[in-house]
Amino acid sequence: MKNLIEFFTQHSHWLLFLFLETVSLILLFRFNNYQGSVWFTSANAFAGKVYEVSSEVESYFGLSHVNQQLTERNLQLEKQVTFLTNRLKAQKAPDDSLLRAALPAEDYRLIPAKVIDNSISKPDNLITINKGRADGVEPDMGVASGNGIVGIVYMASEHYAVVLPVLNAKSNISCSILGRDYFGYLHWNGGPSNIAYVDDIPRHAHFKLYEKVVTSGFSSVFPPGILVGKIIHVHNSQDGLSYRLQIELSTDFARLRDVCVIDDAAARERIKMMQAAQDSLRLRE
Numbered sequence: 001m002k003n004l005i006e007f008f009t010q011h012s013h014w015l016l017f018l019f020l021e022t023v024s025l026i027l028l029f030r031f032n033n034y035q036g037s038v039w040f041t042s043a044n045a046f047a048g049k050v051y052e053v054s055s056e057v058e059s060y061f062g063l064s065h066v067n068q069q070l071t072e073r074n075l076q077l078e079k080q081v082t083f084l085t086n087r088l089k090a091q092k093a094p095d096d097s098l099l100r101a102a103l104p105a106e107d108y109r110l111i112p113a114k115v116i117d118n119s120i121s122k123p124d125n126l127i128t129i130n131k132g133r134a135d136g137v138e139p140d141m142g143v144a145s146g147n148g149i150v151g152i153v154y155m156a157s158e159h160y161a162v163v164l165p166v167l168n169a170k171s172n173i174s175c176s177i178l179g180r181d182y183f184g185y186l187h188w189n190g191g192p193s194n195i196a197y198v199d200d201i202p203r204h205a206h207f208k209l210y211e212k213v214v215t216s217g218f219s220s221v222f223p224p225g226i227l228v229g230k231i232i233h234v235h236n237s238q239d240g241l242s243y244r245l246q247i248e249l250s251t252d253f254a255r256l257r258d259v260c261v262i263d264d265a266a267a268r269e270r271i272k273m274m275q276a277a278q279d280s281l282r283l284r285e
Contacts (some may be wrong), residue, residue, distance in 0.1 A: 002131065083240055099279040108223055111136055111261040113143075113161075118195040120167055120253050127151065127163040129259060137161045140221060142262040148227040148250035149173065149215060150259050161261070167193055167253055175228050176216040177207050184245070186228060193253045196229070201243040214249055 117128035131137050151165035176183035182205040182218040184198040217224025233246035
C-alpha cells in the first residue's frame, strides 16, 4: 500500500495530465458535431475491420466442415445423375430389366473422414484416414471423395483406417460406361496419378471418347453411379478379344483431403445371405 501511495505521489502530475486530457477529449467529441462525426466514422471503420478479420478467421476454420458437406453432396448428386440416366434409358426401351435397373439403389450411410497420410508415387500406395471402427468403418467398405472413387478400406483400428486406393497395383474395382450395359475392371499400372485403365470391355460395345465411367454396383463395395473418370483413349487387349479403356480419373489424389466411407448395409446383408447359402450347399454335398 505504501508503495502504491508513493507511486501516485511521484507521478501525480502525469496522472492529472492524463485525467484532464481524457475529460477534454470526451467533451470535445461529445459536444462538437464535426469532431463527433470524425470519431464515429473512425470507430466504425476500426470495428468493421476487426469484424472482417474475425469473420475471415472463422470462415477459414469452418472450411473443413464445408468441404465435408460438399463431398457428401457431390456423392448424392452422382447417384441422382445415374438414376435419371437409367430412367431415360428405360423410357426409350421399356423392358422389365431396364425398369428394375432404373429404380434407386438401397440407401447407404456416408461417414466423413480426413486423409492424414497419402502417397501417389509407389506401386502399392496406401491412404490413412482418421476414422475407424468406433465410427462404423469396417474393412471392404468403399471410399469416395466429392469428385469420384478413392478406394476400399483395407484394415481398420479403433480410430483409424488404411485405404487401398485406386493407385495401388492390387486394386480391382468393377466399373461401367455411364448409361450403357458394358462393364469392366479398373486397374492402375503405375505412372501418372490421374491415369488408370478399364479392362475386359467387350468388342461389340458401342461408346465414345470422353464418356463417363462409373462404378457398376456389381459388388458390395460401391453402389452404382459413383464417378470414376472419363474415357480418353481406347486400346485393344493383349489377346485382341476385348477393349482396354484409358481413363482420366476424376479424383485428384495429389490434393486429396476430404473423403467419405460408404456404409452400404443392404449390400453387406446380401453378401452374408449369399455366403450362408453357399455354406449350406457345401454341407449338403
